[in-house]
Amino acid sequence: MDFNTVELHVVRHPLKPPSRSPGYDVVAVHGLGGSREISWTTKDVFGQQVMWIKHLLPDYIEDPRVFAYDYTQGPQGDTVCLSVNVLKELAVKLLKRLLSQSTEKDRSLVFVGHNFGGFIIKQALLLAVNSREYSTIAAKTSLMIFFSTPHRAVDMNSWERMSCRMIFATYQRWQGKASDMIDKSSRTLIASSEDFQTIERIYNILNVFEKRESSSTGSPPVIGRYAATLGVPNAESIGREQTHLNICKFQSASDPVFQRVCKAIKTSKGEAS
DSSP: OOOSEEEEEEEEOOSSOGGGOOOEEEEEEOOTTOOTTGGGEEEOTTSOEEEHHHHTGGGTSSSOEEEEEEEEOSTTSOOOOOOHHHHHHHHHHHHHHHHHSOOOTTSEEEEEEETHHHHHHHHHHHHHHTOSTTHHHHHHEEEEEEESOOOOOSSHHHHHHHHHHHHHHTTOOOSSOHHHHHHHHHHHHHHHHHHHTTTTTTSEEEEEEEOSOSSTTOOOOSSOTTTTOOOSTTEEEEEESSOTTTTTOOSOTTOHHHHHHHHHHHHHTTOOO
16 A cells, blocks of 8 residues: 555654653554644644644653654545555554664653554554564553544444544545445454454553534534443543544643643653652
């Protein structure tokens, strides 16, 4: 599969050399229709652009180095086919780019994903746990944070409805029949979620789910609470009054969900909250 862009960008360098700072490496992976900047950026009350992983997070956790993973596919650069092969390809590329960075063993690795970006993270950790080549990434990971990433559903029909809502909520375009796209996407998400069950109890996890209706028409959240949470003791969950596209954006550090994200990062490394 050819991608217009697959890059791991450093959006915030630590103040101290990474080798001398036992801080954090934070890796943000956007979802469908997103980008390394748009997915994490909104305007504050003064109309200023706030990219929270760059502008807010460094004030609350120890000297982070922040990466943003970017991938686009297709002539318009905004369409990603949800297939098992594409998912694995993006996961491997993420792992290789992380290995190419200087990832010191004393720095904890935190993954942050929105929507389909969460599946890339889950696939990457699954590969890292089962591969000697990427074992250092598996060992350094202390936390995964998922914003509206589905993990489970009651049946195939539920997966198909979620896939459909994810695709349409993020304004994706595709070639061929919509029914074929939804079927293929659903089977990809099911396979990935079932595989992730083998390692889901290894890591600390924070799930942020949509609490509010996604529009004034009264339509339900794109990804509901049950689907966006995990019933395992190492996974915590918190709801947020935001739409699917805005659930992973913060205007200010006073947002209680942002504060919960910071607490989860610090406690995953054993720091006092």
